[in-house]
Amino acid sequence: MILRNQFLRLFAFCLPMVFASLLAFVSEVQARQVIEIKPVADDMTPVVRGAIDGVSGRDVKLVFSKGTYRFRPDYATDKYCTITNHGNGLKKIAFLFEDFDSVEIEGNGAEFIFHGRMAPFQFENCDKVTVKNLTLDWDIPFTFLGTVVECNSDEGWRDIKPFTDGFSWRLHQHRLEFPNVDGFNYSELGSTLAFEPVLKRVVHGAWDLHSQPRWVEQRDDGILRFHEPLRQYPPVGSLLSSKGDREHDRYAPAFQVKLCENIRFESVVIHHALGMGFLFERSEHATLANCGIYLREGTNRVVSTTADATHFCNCRGDLLIEKCRFENMLDDGTNVHGTYAEVDEVIDTHTVRVQLKHFEQMGFEFAGVGDAIWFIHCPSPARAAANEVISVEVVNERFVQLQFKSPLPADLDVGDLLENKTWNPSFTMRGCTIQNHRARNVVLKTPQKIVIEDNDFSSMMSSIFFRGESFFWFESGSVEDVVIRNNRFKHCAYSGMEHAILWITPRLGKAFHQDELYDRNIRFENNAIETFDNRIVWADRVDGLVIAGNTIKQTTDAQPLHPDAHRFDLINCRNVEITNNQYEGTSTKSVQADEATRRTLRVEGNHGF
Template identity: 65%
Template sequence: MAQTSDPIVIKPVDGDMTPIVNKILEEADTKDIHLVFEKGIYRFMPDYALGKFLEITNHGNGYKRIIFNFNKYRSVTIAGNGAEFIFHGQAMPFLFENCESVKISNLLIDWDIPFTFLGEVVAVNQEEGWRDIKPLKDGFSWEIRHGQLEFPNIDGFSYSYPGSTLAFDATEKRPVHGAWDIDSKPRWVEKLPNGNLRFHEPLKHYPPIGSLLSSKGDREHDRYAPAFDFKTSSNIILDGIVVHHALGMGFLFERSQDIKLINSGIYLREGSNRVISTTADATHFCNCKGSILIENCRFENMLDDGTNVHGTYVEVDEVIDNNTLRTKLKHFEQRGFEFAAPGDEVWFIRQPSPQRNEIAVISKIKFINDEVIDISFDSQLPAGLKSGDILENKTWNPEFTMRGCTIRNHRARNVVLKTPLKTVIENNYFSSMMSSIFFRGETFFWFESGAVNDVLIQNNTFEYCAYSGSEHSVLNITPRLGKTFDKSIIYDRNISFLNNTIRTFDNRIVNADRVDGLLIKDNKIIKTYSMPELYPNSPLVELTNCKNTLIQGNSYVGDCEKAIKADEQSKLTLSVRRNKDFN
């Protein structure tokens, strides 16, 4: 048996490597495991993978087949040496639980058959409500059964309907200009004599002929698991990791701390006929703390955000006594999430104000089920606390830095930010289907906390942004609060947008709602005319219920009827100085 710190060298063999990995991890007599993979191709099947019920935030909870299960180790070191790990079927590649140190380097992750369907749009009939698709067969798996499309048709699993569907430009391999998300549920799918498929389904927005239409399945099942899931782990360094496909997110971090993701990527294999890498976010951080760094990374062709950094709101369901609350996790993909633990500090947020108020320390926590949590505090509850108020974990928030990264050619936003601690986004290249930098704390639907207090966005290049059919902007600050909250009260604070270069086809550069201390300075905005405008009547900057906004030293090249639009509240403390060609 391997002893502490002795490297375990693993070589590729023909066939399924899963039983070999299982045996190594089971027999390793150490708390500090060190795996060294020789360069080569390793194939992993789910048949003999460890089975375990898992609650995975922003994914589907359920019984998962885990290939690498690191739940008994204090530290994990993996030297990949350029090894390629090819997975098959419903498999979860990596799970880390309660690890104090993780170092992984030089690995490539992919699937033999992706869990997506892809075809070329060859005909559309809006009057009759159908579209003809020439399906891709090489490397994809699907069939027509009982008048419906079934994919990926692997090991007995298929999605119940096409579900989340998006049109991609066949040449650029990015969402088409003006694309809209489609939740596809065709009445029936007909296989035509020439092999094409006719989807009988009226749509509000039809994909253009010649585009590639990609589907990833129904929402209940289309996020099986991330490629890497870190739960309550710390001191994580990921260097040189490339993910070409995953059945959910690329890298997920849950209640973990001190994380570095460097020189890594989520993107398509060179020469691939696919248009999708991961079926959800490239990276996602939920209730993390310490320092997070993403540096020199490349994220492309995901079906959701480049990164999302957030906490979790729980809603007060009942005041049990002077020290105890019954709370609920509100989103179906948060079920079972560890919102807090004894010793954590929380903020009380009382309707109608979304602002953080009193702070208390948790003395006891009891998880009644995957939705209901009883929380006791070491002090009396604030007076007037009631059902519908929310709690935010103060202890578990990170400092976040993204530097030198490229994020493009994917659905949704480049970066979604929700942490009150220092955040720096600098020297990156961004191109976004939706908003590029997005701030949206929510007391509604997702219930993702937190209002920001200290953000610096500087020296980035934004090119061809916000080209979704729905209206977005390069920098978009727009809290989404429930009906019981006052939508005029300040939410986010101290956001600086400095010395960035923006080259895009449309007008909408900054949209800010309920911000105190917004600085827009020394940015170069160039209208490209490379694509048709989608919202030509929008201003460059729009302010709603903002305070202390300074717009200074920016330059604009292009045509726009109105540079700045501000409501009466925002005008009271708005300062506009020395901008060039802002009319």
């Protein structure tokens, strides 16, 4: 009886709390607006726009029925956008989400087909973003493609049989115009690259070509003759692909995430985009799981996205790319970096005006109130003292005025660099496949923890690339804690330009020291390497590099491009260990190190050297 009375009193005490919790749960469920969408129109842009515009709260979930959804730019949202590493301007946006507490998109296997110049998805200032189970493509790709029929280097022309099925172009007044969609054409062929017709990867030994023919001539059997002397002519039988002029060939990424937190993309596949696949700017905690950027099965195309598969600029928190497949992009598999801003004028003891240097950084939010900023005093590239931003005044897209909590360094001068200390992420990539694309598999520039493990890599240029630089892109910065382990590298660095599987190569302006240590603490361990050429690791200005337990097998499936290079080439390095590696091949050029490196170099326990 006593126990029963105690239970009743406890129940009576707890019941209001249980009831309140239940009401709160119901309220939370009711607050999130769930919108179910079916492919009910030939152009789904106004349907989706109306659905998003009609959301009354700050939490929304869009649920798509499985099917094909087509999107055109006619009724898309117009918005002037600054998009890092793309062209700024007025964009046509299909899915625009701004200032939401949560956004969830469940695709249920739906396929989204876009037409013309469109920015499919933009998420800005959202606290939680989740996108699952959908495929994204374009009806007409923004590339030109043709088979190389004949080349004549003496007379300076190449004959191309253009693809017509699925592609759009026209010959007008001896000038090729493409993509010839809704009145838009590039001003020139621009960036052009040769691909192997069967494997659909970049031709062995190929160079990037900027194409601007003097004139184009119509020949018999649908062949076009391009009158243009070239440094290197593409092989007969290869597929030559062009993506247009540099000013316009990066319209927008498929997914732009800006000023957001807690982002997850799962089972999202991109077959084509007019720029990058996934772009993250000044965002925090992001995961890509089981996502893909690759060609549709059976397609005659050779290009997926016209720029990087994934790109992270001034992000923070934990970034994870897991079990993803990236192929046939026209730039890197991923690029993780910060931004260097250059001092334009020291205004007073607490205030400095800085400028963004690269033309595709204009309008980027380099710093916010509360951010800690490193000062980098020329000629040393080292991070010096940090200071906290208390005020930000945007002058225009190029110039920003920053006021700091403490006095500025007395020796701060025009031409020095600022780097954002607060916005740097840790990064993990595991279980991914990256291959058959232009440029590098992975580009890394963050001082936080980096882990690259259990991936399959094949690269046109370097597979793993470290290049903080203040020369052109102004992408910071130096790394301090990197593990690259248990990966499989096969057929890497087959560009005509010399590269290495792992290349560490800071590129700083002439005013900076060119021999001062830059990157630190990189471990390259237990990787399996099969490749035709010699260059495995090429390192410059590294303090703490361990190359251990790797197996290297020289293959004979392709002609070596740089047979005189050493497997390990070390310049201005300190504390390098090359231990317990195994080599199988014919090259006798093992280790090359300059005098500065040899003082602390340890090479032992290796086999086949």
